[in-house]
Amino acid sequence: MSGGPELMTHHAYEEPEGYDDVEPEETGGKRALTPAQRKKRRWKIIRRVAYAFVGVFFVLPAIAFVITYFLVDVPSPTEVAQNQSQAVTYLFADGSPMGKDVPRGGNRVLLSPEQIPDVMKHAAIATEDDSFETNSGFDVGGLLRAVYNQATGGTGGGSTISQQYIKKATDNDAPTLTRKWTELAKSFKMNQTYEKKDIITAYLNIIYFGRGAYGVGAASQAFFHKEAKDLTFSEAALLAGLIQQPGRSENDKVAHDRWNTALDRMVKNNYITAADRAAAQFPTPIPLEDSKQQAGAPPAFVIQQVKDELAAHDIPEDRYYSGGFVVQTTIDPKAQQAAEQAATEALENQVDDNLLDALVAVDPKTGGVLAYYGGKPIVKGPNGEDQAGRDWADTPQNPGSSMKPFDLTALLKKGEGLDKTYDGSNNRTFDGRVVRNAGPGSSCSQQCTVAEAMMRSANTVFYDMVLNDTKQGPVKEAAKEAGVKVKEDGGQSIVSTKDNNISLGGGETQITPLDMASAYATFAANGEQRDRHFVQKVTNAQNEVAYEATTDAKPAFDSDADKSRQIAGNVTEALKPVIGFSHLKCPNGHECAGKTGTQQHTKVAGEPAWAANANSQTWMVGYTPSVSVAAWVGGDGNKPLHGKNNSPIYGSTIAGPMWQKFLSLYLTGKPGEKFDKVERIGGEVAPPPSTEVVTTSESTPTEENPGNDGGDHPGRGHESETPSSSSSKHTKPSTTSKETPTGSQDPPR
Structure with missing residues (x-):
């Protein structure tokens, strides 16, 4: 019948969805898809996945890219x-202007x-x-x-x-x-x-x-x-x-x-x-410092230290000039002026043109560098042209006897103290090697206490101490704990444990004045170590803080803060008498502690006769409770240095007075200060009878009256013309002594 319903039997059978590849008994007896139908179904799924892929990974990103394109601007x-x-x-620590660093x-x-x-x-x-x-x-x-x-x-x-x-x-x-x-x-x-x-x-x-x-x-x-x-x-x-x-x-x-x-x-x-x-030939650039600093600029070496510090805190050189930064430094204007004056005056009347000097002052309570003088930033070249000067405050040198406080620290960490005794006599032999003191004034008895040995700077005691008691590794560790930054940790200094030269600060051991000031600051801070730094805070052009230094402290020499404090206090107790024994003095009302150091020159062929007794590096490193100062006077490498009449120079003849001058200028008008007292490690022992008299001595070291500087060379000694018994434990040093090096010509230690 036309238009009537067709018989069910006349319908072509259509398989409902979901019956792909299924057996008849699993679908209620219904017939499964043919291979052609299954293929068609798979392609339908593939097309849908492809459409989704194109939409997600091409169409949507393209739309987003177009939107972003119209939203962004290209800066001109x-x-x-x-x-x-x-x-x-640049600002000083007190916020006063230091100057501006304009791009070169x-x-x-x-x-x-x-x-x-x-x-x-x-x-x-x-x-x-x-x-x-x-x-x-x-x-x-x-x-x-x-x-x-x-x-x-x-x-x-x-x-x-x-x-x-x-x-x-x-x-x-x-x-x-x-x-x-x-x-x-x-x-x-x-x-x-x-x-x-x-x-x-x-x-x-x-x-x-x-x-x-x-x-x-x-x-x-x-x-x-x-x-x-x-x-x-x-x-x-x-x-x-x-x-x-x-x-x-x-x-x-x-x-x-x-x-x-x-x-x-x-x-x-x-x-x-x-x-x-x-x-093509390599086009050698002009010298780095060919463009002189503009007037009113901060000290060049301070700028470089700041740049290095900021680079380590995510402000590298290519951002340095782009942020409109204001850098508030740790530099104290009074301290910086005192450092420049003391360092300049120290070399004014010297006859040796090879003499160089540097001075660094660090605040023990914060780790901030108060003053930094590394020499002249611009020097004359061989043809009179201006050249970039070298930063001698950050150049490692043999520290000589100024290394001995780290020897002592290693001993104190073992629980042995200032009353321990060693043979302090001269010309002692260790493993076939003769070690000499700096003469009668630097020798003491065969039962010499560590306290007296430090005051006299007896080489034989400290050589023995490190060789047979502490060993070299703990001495290096003590120096690092105090704040010396060694090369293997990214620093400049070298503290070598390959032989016992470390005990007297010679051989391959070389430390920068910056590191020495920082390390001695830890002693001054009662064993609390703080990272030294030149920057307090940096703000950008929007006055937002871009970087701010931390002054957190940690116990240096022991995980127990009280133990670290006791060790540092004992080091200070040993170093206090050194000041007077070296014919130096502290500003009125202030207690000081410190150590001189000298590295002897190794004579080479063709040098004048006086070079055999010359020294190449000299130091005075010392501190009060509020400031640690490293003063260095030396030469570029193994150069023989001399004073008037070709006399040798010592730590107490130029570096010592420079250190003393700085403290006098900087501490004038500041309240007096004393070191904290701590319990003596290893028992009590009376100090040498002459300590009090010597410490308050008003004598000032000169080239004619150098005081006792300590011998820093195992094979050579500095002998005093003033008679003094090497067997006397408590001999008061003469204020008219004149040290003259003598002995064998072993290489510097």
């Missing part, structure tokens, strides 16, 4: 330059595309982004390589020149997906907005090259004293190469390696010929 080079050109303002590159101007030569543009493109001319702001291949390198632990990124510009312009290098996403959008937008010649110009106007120079205009002046338009392809290659490692621009090997890399890539990109590459 002018805006970026305004932020990068800001000087760093000077006042930078933005160069036009025509003012930057093609060789500079080509060098940067070849070195940093060889697809620059064709990419749209990002390089897909580079991004994939960067992802692969991160996954496999390799090196190398995928940032184009446009991306690097955005990163520097926004000062945002956070390792987040959000930052990378917006960076890609801005890079793409930049390439849609600007021509390639404008992009490479913008990049070269803001990128950091080292030496404080942002932009190629400043860099060409800072490195070569010329206009950017006059750069050669070889000079351009060096500047382009340094973009990757600007903080190591003064490392000669790094500079050569980066220059070679840039040239090789310029050849690969057909910017120079192979013949040009073969003929």
Whole structure:
């Protein structure tokens, strides 16, 4: 019947969904899908997954990218330059102005595309982004390589020149997906907005090259004293190469390696010929300090210490000039003036032009550096030209007998104290080696207490102590616990345990004045060690705190704070009589403790006869409860140094008075202070009868009256012309003694 319902038996059978690949008995007896139907079903699932994949990974990101594109702005080079050109303002500890550190590159101007030569543009493109001319702001291949390198632990990124510009312009290098996403959008937008010649110009106007120079205009002046338009392809290659490692621009090997890399890539990109590459010669930059410091700038060596400290706390050199930072230092204006005056006056009337000096003062209560004098920041070269001076306050030298307090610390940590006795007589033999004292004034009896041995600086006692009792390792550990930063831990100093020279501060053991002042500050702080630092606080242009130092203390010599305090107090008790015995004195009302030190010169062929008795390094390191001071007077290496009439110099002849002068200037007007008393380790013993009289002596050491300085050389001694019995335990030192080195010519210890 037309239009009537069809019979059920005439319907083609349609399998309901869900019966794919199922046996009839499992579906109520219904027939399973045919192979063709199953294939059709699988393709339907694949298509749906593919649509979802495209939507999630392509369509949605594309939409998000378009939205981001219209939301972001590309910062102009002018805006970026305004932020990068800001000087760093320095303040003293009390908040008063110290000066400004202006970038060495000077006042930078933005160069036009025509003012930057093609060789500079080509060098940067070849070195940093060889697809620059064709990419749209990002390089897909580079991004994939960067992802692969991160996954496999390799090196190398995928940032184009446009991306690097955005990163520097926004000062945002956070390792987040959000930052990378917006960076890609801005890079793409930049390439849609600007021509390639404008992009490479913008990049070269803001990128950091080292030496404080942002932009190629400043860099060409800072490195070569010329206009950017006059750069050669070889000079351009060096500047382009340094973009990757600007903080190591003064490392000669790094500079050569980066220059070679840039040239090789310029050849690969057909910017120079192979013949040009073969003929290229390394363009030696002008001396680092060729541009003199501007008037009113902080001390150059203080600036460098601050830079190093900030770099260790996430403010590296390429951010240093870009934040509008204000640095409040720990430098006390009165202390700094006193340090510069004392150090300058110490060498004014000296006849030896090879003499150098340094002085560092540290606050034991905070670890802050109160004063820092490392010598002249600019010195004359062999042809009268200005050259960068060396920071002698951060240069390691043999400490001589100023090492002995660490010997004593190691002994005290064993539970043995100042009343322990050793044979303090002269010319003792250890393993076939003769060790001598500094003469009769430095020797004592065969039952010499450690306390008297420290006062007299008896070499034989401390050599014996370390060799047979404490051993060398614990002495090194004591020095590190006190605050000496050794090379293996990232510091400058070397404390060698390869032989027993460590006991007398000789051989390979070399410590900086900065480390010595910091370490002795731990004794002054009753065994509490604080990290030394030059920076109190750093604020940025928005007056936000970018960094603030901590002054937390920890027990130095024992996990028990009381035990550490007792050890430090015993060291102080041993060092108090040294001041008077060395013919030095403390400011009225203040107690002092400290130790002199001398390293003897090793005579070499061709030197004058007087060099056989000369010394090469001298020290006075000492402290009050409120300040620890290291004064060093010496030479550059193993140079024979002399005073008037070719007389030897000692720790007590120039370094000692310099130390004394600083304390006199700095502590004037400050309340008197005494050391805390602690229980004596190892029992009680009466101090030498002469201690009180000697400690209050008003005599001042001179070259004619050096006092006792301690012999710091196992094979040679300093003999006094004043008679003194080596067997007398408590001989009062003569105020008219004159020490004259004599003995064998063993190498310095």
